[in-house]
Amino acid sequence: MNPEKKGINTICTHEGGVEDVLFKGATSPIYTSTSYAFEDVDVKRYPRYFNTPNQEALGKKLAALEHAEQAMIFGSGMAAISTALLTFLQAGDHVVFQQTLYGGTYNLAVTQLERFGISYSFTTGWQVMDFERELKDNTKLIYVETPSNPLLTITDLAGVSKLAKSKGIMTMIDNTFASPINQNPIDFGIDVVCHSATKYMGGHSDICAGVVASSKENMERVYQTAICFGGSLSDYTVWLLERSLKTMGLRVKEQNANAAQMAAYLMENPDILNVHYPGLESHPDHLLAKSQMNGFGGMLSFELSDEVDVSQFFKQLKLIKPSMSLAGLESTVSAPVTTSHALMSPEDRQKQGIRDSLVRFSLGIENIEDLTGDIEQAIKEVKSMQVHA
Template sequence: MKKGINTICTHVGEIEDEVYKGAISPLYMSTSYAYEDVDIKRYPRYFNTPNQEALCKKIAALENAEAALIFGSGMAAISTSLLAFLRAGDHIVLQNQIYGGTHNLILEEFDKYGIAYSFTRGMEVSDFEAEIQENTKVVYIETPSNPLLQLTDIRGIAEIAKRNNMVSMIDNTFASPVNQNPLDFGIDIVIHSATKYMGGHSDICAGAVASSGVYMERIFQLAKNLGGSLSDYTVWLLERSLKTMGLRVRAQNENAQKLAEYLSAHKDVARVYYPGLKDHPQHELAKSQMHGFGGMLSFELKHAKKTPEFQNALRLVKSSMSLAGVESTLLSPAKTSHALLSAEERLQQGISDGLIRFSVGIEETEDLIADLEQALRSISQGKKALPV
């Protein structure tokens, strides 16, 4: 019988403290281990120290995978996974709305390796099929997308990948394993920026990949050469943070839903992007492939030029890089996550300079709404922002 999400987060992958019988996993900081008369020759760059192994078991269990690896960053996880299955002469199809760092990796590096690529025009399965070539080896998606929260049909992508003998990969960061398990829909490889919901406290930088044993062995063979492993202290901190992920994410889901409804009804807000809203064009798809709608939303003000003024007026919600911490933050994708894209590329993806990406935390909903309300009032009436 499969354990519940909070039980997996709390108990799977624990290291038993056999010496002092402590309640949590002990931390093994050594970078040097014996190699004679041992079952496993441990070395940090080989992802097999005790804490690394334990954490990988937890992440695999969370994604219903056979195996997992933990990396030094989300981009290390993404780049290693892609390059493990692509070589000169191959081709990859990617959705047109993906994280700016991934987009930049493709544009700046893949030509050097002789790897061809195509970005879809839209997000429908047919848009992906239209880009498939004889040498296409990988199809790569990100759903919900960053930053417009658009959805891709996970099951549909998995099916076309299998029909065309391609490996399917997904960036599952925005959803987290709490809200979405792509392997259950036939996707081959799931990738996370573990910096985000897995870490959840804005103090850890890490990445994770989960898949079958066969695929993870292939990724490992490249990973050990690229050297993107994670320090054991950070591994230990991440294992600690994962224990509360189910509780945190569900609280963020609830807050985000209420805030999306509040913002969508506000006279000074032009548009809200959140799959939990009934008027979201892919709301039914979200219900079919997600357990919860997530803690991320984006919105645009009717007076887009006042966006910086609005952000400066906030007193509780921080303007800050990254996302998914227990504290609520927001940012301008044009200035941060998608700044590496040209203005034309951003507009092609529907990312305006006035777009605000909101990472909803676990604060009381009423306090967050009060902060947004006073900031919106201040730009509407030209009054000084009030303390919250």
């Protein structure tokens, strides 16, 4: 069987496991040792070297999912992103970041990069021409995020990759919102793929992890940086992540379906001003998303009308959980201005189009009628409270 021809659920289930040669168990055994032999062995193993049996095996599964040659697991998404950035950038270099960017990555750029002598620019949009305008003679890297957090903007991966390659510049992406189920950026020429594995890969709101995937040559460079920064993940959590990945294809498929139905429902709700979801034909980049994504994802965002206070709306929800993170089995909502993008100034949030009324919505696997019903009753309750105030 050709591994490249395996279906996504087969890869999720079978690639990159640790064989139980002693008892022939169906699941990978956990190797929790932090001390391994160094004499008469092929590999000198140590958790901080990212090469314990569980770390190595899971890296193979992640590489297969992202169509990469190699992948590494980190202690968090930001550990993965920061390690990758500081692998390919050095003093005197310049990096171009997409304007619509996760708040943690934005904060890393504006508070840390100049300490390392690295300059940066943010695009004014997310079209290929916006990236081209920001290029300088010392630009070494273009960093994109698509779909973006929290406005679900879509960036042309093939277009950005073509631009970068014509200038000898590397490309890097945060592929968290899409997951490898919905999007494989390497197929469009992107060099390095990063994930917060806390999200769709973990999928159960009980794991914090990150991933970097790329070519063997690039990953050897990432490895040299990673062993210095020490952002490795415990083998127990690695084992839990492998367990979770086995159902990722099934989970994400259901979340995609729920998000599509929820977006359609919200579009018809008079108390919702704007809905941001690339699966909607009204989304400005719908056709682009359709051309580079296998599914439109389980994330969307929407803006409440002035008649519905965001904080009160959250308090009236009975099923959907107001929560910091996303992509779990349970549906969650958050206010980007007080969570994911709280570290950005109000002015910078405004530039991105992140308003105080914006709600980020992560669809879980519940029955869609229960979710729409919860939205409806919460809005009704808030409006009733305001009438009687």
